[in-house]
Amino acid sequence: MSGKTCRFYRSTLDAMLEDEMRNGAKVSRLDLCVNVDSADHLNMFDRALTEGIIETKRFDLEESIKILDRQNNVETLYVGNLKHRAKKGIFRAYDKAKEQGLQIEWSRFELETRGQVANNNAKRYLQGVDIGNMINNTLNIPQSWWSDLMGAKSTLEQTEMIVEDTNMSPEESRWIWLMKQVAPALGKAIAHDQYSEHNGGNFERFQQMVQKHYEIERAQIIQQMMRNQGE
Secondary structure, three states: OOHHHHOOOOOHHHHHHHHHHHHOOOOEEEEEEEEEOOHHHHHHHHHHHHHHOEEOOOHHHOOEEEOOOOOOOOOOOOOOOOHHHHHOEEEEEEEHHHHOOOOOEEEEEEEEEHHHHHHHHHHHHHHHOOOHHHHOOEEEEOOHHHHHHHOOOOOOOOOOOOOOOOOHHHHHHHHHHHHHHHHHHHHHHHHHHHHHOOOOHHHHHHHHHHHHHHHHHHHHHHHHHOOOOOO
16 A cells, blocks of 8 residues: 555554455565654755664675765665565655655655564564564664654564454454554553643543543443343
């Protein structure tokens, strides 16, 4: 899927991916990215690459390529061998705003994974592992700006197979999805909402919306139970 298609399916993408993997699908390519509304981060990455302080076991820093614009500003940085991209993947840092023709500051740090690495990362993603941590375990910069961007680095655990439990009810499957996928994302959203500079009260509105739909569903369930008793 392109980025545009992923955005279109954003609300159901995790469920789609998990369903396909439960049915035996293998992910052969997975791109993981982190965006930042700053051009300075791209220049800092360039300096880290030039100084050779980037830590990575997958890519050879000497094979990296730098692409500049006409004003000698960094446009794209490739870490890894482009000739081996189809097998080993690649890491790139680039000016996303310039690519899109936008007059804003927007840099993207993107890890392209292939083969078994992509499949394992897809499982980790469904298990709630942070994208920044997966990137960090492939390519890390021991500087504060990088850890602020990607989050703290922690060892990735071995992935477990996603096995379909034919005895699992739809309700059980739904609760597993809520706990694995929704709960981590919601927890992060609540923390950012409460501790951001402009607390918009989004969590309170979210609670009200949940309560509203709970009451609607509860009323329907009670009505159905009463009809069943009458029969």
